[in-house]
Amino acid sequence: MSDTAVLWCRRDLRLHDAPALTAAAEADRLLPVYCFDPRQYGERPFGGRDSFRYHKTGPHRVRFRREAVADLRARLRERDGDLVVRHGAPEAVLPELVAAVDADAVHFHTYPTPEEAGVEAAVEDAFRNRPVETTRHWGHTLYHLDDLPVPYTEIDDTYTPFRQRVESGPEPGDPLPVPTVPPTPDAVGESIPPGECPTPGELGVEPVEPDDRGVHPFPGGESAALDRLEAWIWEGDNLREYKQTRNGMLGPDYSAKVSPYLNEGCLSPRRVAAAVDRYETERVANDDTYWLVFELLWRDFFQFQFAKHGARFFERPGIRDRTDIDWRDPATDDDAAREFERWCDAETGVPFVDANLRELVATGYVSNRGRQNVASFLANDLRIDWRRGAAYFETHLVDYDPASNYGNWAYIAGVGNDSRNRSFDVLSQAERYDPEGEYVTHWLPELEPLPADAVHEPWTLSEREQAAYGVQLGLDYPEPVVDLRADRG
Known part of the structure; x- marks a missing residue:
């Protein structure tokens, strides 16, 4: 009997080096799903002690995310796949779609912060009494959990010892290739409409276009991410002087400008590191070329720190429990x-x-x-x-x-x-x-x-x-x- 897998897409809007996609693509049919979770938009409470209200997701990230979702759908359709888009909580949306296509498994990437982990737990709870296997995959850092020389609960709390310990161990793995995408279930487009991205207004913001005064327009999506990486490293030959230019403030090329793509998952850090390795082999290797990997390690450091310390990072005293600082509170002052x-x-x-x-x-x-x-x-x-x-x-x-x-x-x-x-x-x-x-x-x-x-x-x-x-x-x-x-x- 053939099987069907659901891929819950999150901040991993790419086809390359995506462990959850690679695992889900082993099924005979694949249903990728993206949910615009209403809890991530509009005014929300910060939560915890001394809470306050703030706007979760502003217009620039809404624009970028909508473009990234649209690009992922286009890339899947080029491979005879598709992407179902919904505006709703994943723990409510996914069970309905799983039932509609009679899926056997749900694959998704996992993230370390309490809010993200809480949604993952809610999704798993929704399938607890159903014959559906849910599988988490780690896939958003250069060094994965299994690459660490010690359990993440034991990593150093300062960057330099962390970096030195990690770099003294095995090299990070190579990026995974884009897998062959199985066909989507027949129901998609018939009883299951693919759906469209919610409008900016439905996500609580006014539409916005890139500002001409900015350093880069940041078009969203994996296609734009790969184009930017290629243009900055190879066409502009900017990597050879990166350590010297990285503190710039004007112009498109003082830094790689790939952070939006990394953080929305349009670009894998392993894909970036592989590009650096190839550049060092084919052109030049120096402190400047290493510095981009150095900054990827800073990103890794915080991911593992949040896995280790959790919600303490969002408390005013922080992970060091600094009660000696007399913070001024706009709510009372x-x-x-x-x-x-x-x-x-x-x-x-x-x-x-x-x-x-x-x-x-x-x-x-x-x-x-x-x-x-x-x-x-x-x-x-x-x-x-x-x-x-x-x-x-x-x-x-x-x-x-x-x-x-x-x-x-x-x-x-x-x-x-x-x-x-x-x-x-x-x-x-x-x-x-x-x-x-x-x-x-x-x-x-x-x-x-x-x-x-x-x-x-x-x-x-x-x-x-x-x-x-x-x-x-x-x-x-x-x-x-x-x-x-x-x-x-």
Whole structure:
């Protein structure tokens, strides 16, 4: 008797190097399914102690995700397969489809954060008393769970020892090839309509198009991901100088710009590492070429850290249980609420911070250097509950990944994976990474009349100088929300 498998697609919107797909494709018939889970959209509670409400998924990620789902469907149809799309909770949708096609198995990729694991558990519970086998697969990191030299519960809580231990062991596996896709059950297109992606409005956002001022348009999908990897590494030959350019802030090629594809699963980290290996063999191997793999390992580190520590990462004291920090809560502190609103609105009066926040909201993307400074300003200069900023990033980032986002925010806030002070001197950072003010004036054109030595600190200008340049603080650009020079002593 032939068998039928259901593939529950999640943040794994690709055909290459997808263990769940590879296993499911061994069946005679295959029904891939993607669910737009309503719980991932609209305004939701953060949960836990000192909860607050925030918007889960903003317009940039909605656009990217809808394009990625459409691309996956197109790639499956090229192989005589299909993708069924539904707007509903997976634990409700999947049992109905499994029953409709009389499936024997459900395959899916597993993820380490409590929210994602909770949905997996609900899906498994839905099949507990049915003759259907559910199988989890790990497939979103460079080093898989079985590659680790120790159980994930015993990995180091700081990055360098983790990296050194992992790199001293076996190499990560090669990416899996695209399997032969079995035909979809006959019911698809007849009694089971494939369905369409919900509209942006149905997902709680206004439609948005890529902003021309952004560093990259980030079209969604595996096809765009593979094109970007090929163009950046081979056509642009950018890998040979990556370590030197990675702290850039303007232009498409200072970094690989593949994080949205990695985090939505359109691109496998093993596929990226394999491209680096081939580049090093065919062109050059140096510190720059290694650095992209170094950053993939940072991504791995946070995935395994969340598997180890779970929900503690989302608590205000963090995994280090830092109860000694007097966090300001916008829910109970009016001044903190006003300052947080100014931070969100890119009106802190600190140009380097505001420029990065404008880029984030306009494009869904901001450089790693910008993220660190924006996070440090909120957490270390304003001392506002760091989770508020992390949740704001969750809303807006096109490349949002829960482990990377909250792990990095906790790291900067001093409640995460490093005991050292991670406070950034935002003004020094601005002078170092944007010495001519090109980045700031790109996003804050109202400051273009200012000379380079004043663009990062316009409050240093006298009223006469402000009038001469046509930039009046409090009118054309805000007064700073905090005196950074005084804070730095």
